Amino acid sequence: MILVVEGISASGKTTWCTKHGGQHVIPENGRFENEPDRLKDPAGAAAFWAERNVDRWQTALAMEDISSWALCDSDPLKLHYIWSLWQVGEASEHDWRIELDATRETIAQGRIGFADYYIIGSIEPQLARERAKADTTRRRSKFELHVRLQHALLTWYSAMNEVLPGKVRFGFPSEIPTLKSIDGRYAVAAFDQMIASLPRPTHTSSRDGAL
Incomplete structure (x- = not known):
């Protein structure tokens, strides 16, 4: 089983992973x-x-093979990042499309796929800022950008939840939930369906205009 925990910087995902995942x-x-x-x-x-x-x-x-489960601190299939950047005007549609194509190819090759379950954290922006300021043990580069990306991140996983019902949970649970294996870990059709359902930005990126 592969469990993914995702959320913006200072949302608490790494703390949750450390508490519940240990060596996994x-x-x-x-x-x-x-x-x-x-x-x-x-x-x-x-x-x-x-x-x-x-x-x-x-x-x-490899971790799953050794110990039956793995907990990923952030999604290995991190295509949501460039899509979210496009949504807030920090990347162009061209950037998004070429990274989408590169990622889709790796899925079609069976080299990366969907996890068995996703836990998505969210946090009020001001609380995230307070947490980040209080945490002197970590250097959080581009923190304000990550705050801006939260809405797009949640939209991405809402779209995934529609395609993979029951596989996405919003909010950190007190314990690791009971997991069931996903059907179609490398299902390109499910990936394509999810991508097709995603909204376009409500504004035009300055980088799109420069192309």
């Missing part, structure tokens, strides 16, 4: 020195992040 936790990716610049090389950035997502998924599969 697959941590978020750290910083990479060789990250392609999305502005200068969007195709290279799309391929790079698709592969980093695959790496985390494969780590989760």
